């Protein structure tokens with residue numbers, strides 16, 4: 227059987243995770259070293275200096291490239307460091323990037339408050355409308371950057387459609403696949419050129435490390451991203467690489483449980499009289515439910531719900547006990563957050579209003595605790611409203 231034919235869980239556990247050839251250790255070692263001893267001038271074992279490459283990092287990059295179906299992967303110190311690397315590698319002064327209008331707030335913050343100072347142009351578009359993306363294309367558009375489903379409004383973009391628009395205009399499509407993980411969504415198979423993850427989330431899965439990855443599909447992705455690791459140096463440390471290697475071994479089973487618990491919590495919230503609205507692509511009446519069924523292998527565990535006001539959100543969030551109030555998502559533990567004052571504060575009131583993000587919205591990353599306990603916790607917390 228060829229490695230390419232292995233199922234997802236087998237790939238996650240074995241690709242890049244082969245036993246250490248020097249000792250037989252079944253777990254990839256943490257190569258805590260800054261440099262490598264060379265046999266003689268110009269003769270070494272493929273590793274020269276740890277900013278350039280590290281065997282633990284190599285193994286993780288092999289694993290993540292395989293899980294996303296790409297040809298290369300490069301890991302960085304955080305998800306935002308990975309986004310930065312893409313812009314450093316593939317954009318220069320005078321270039322234009324089209325970005326989804328309700329992606330993770332840190333992305334437009336980087337674009338508007340850092341990269342705009344270097345003469346890069348940005349347009350923010352509702353990428354759920356492929357015609358709007360087409361209209362926004364310019365002669366100098368190099369990248370379309372999307373997140374699907376979006377954070378926190380759970381709006382989907384048709385990856386295959388937007389990939390066609392990008393390619394017709396000579397641009398590349400990059401997809402932030404953090405919310406779904408490679409288990410539930412495969413953007414490259416749908417035509418995306420690059421996939422990004424904050425490995426901090428589902429890939430690590432245990433809320434114990436930051437990280438980011440860019441999976442590429444073309445030789446110039448691999449060349450430029452490897453060069454940027456060496457040139458700019460925002461690489462992932464061997465220990466954090468090891469944590470992600472350990473985390474992905476259980477990605478398949480975790481995602482099955484996340485998805486199952488997500489369905490149970492979404493159903494509960496929808497029936498709750500204090501909850502005004504639930505944003506979740508698994509509902510048959512979600513405007514893009516058909517696309518969700520076609521494009522994703524499940525609906526994930528990210529759910530946003532409307533409590534009615536900032537005060538209501540505050541009251542309930544003060545009461546949660548099983549769910550932890552905090553930024554981030556994708557850990558085994560249920561994390562609950564308030565996008566308007568936390569992840570999307572940088573968008574400003576006007577920016578949030580424009581995309582329909584209200585002060586009463588609460589976002590939950592449903593963990594893999596017993597669903598009944600998560601539901602009981604939300605029920606008692608909602609009673610405070």
Ligand SMILES: Cc1ncc(COP(=O)(O)O)c(C=O)c1O
Nearest residue numbers: 304305306330377404424426437
């Ligand atoms: C969808 C998404 N993309 C990117 C990021 C940024 O990743 P990091 O926090 O690892 O820098 C986040 C962080 O919350 C995110 O949720």
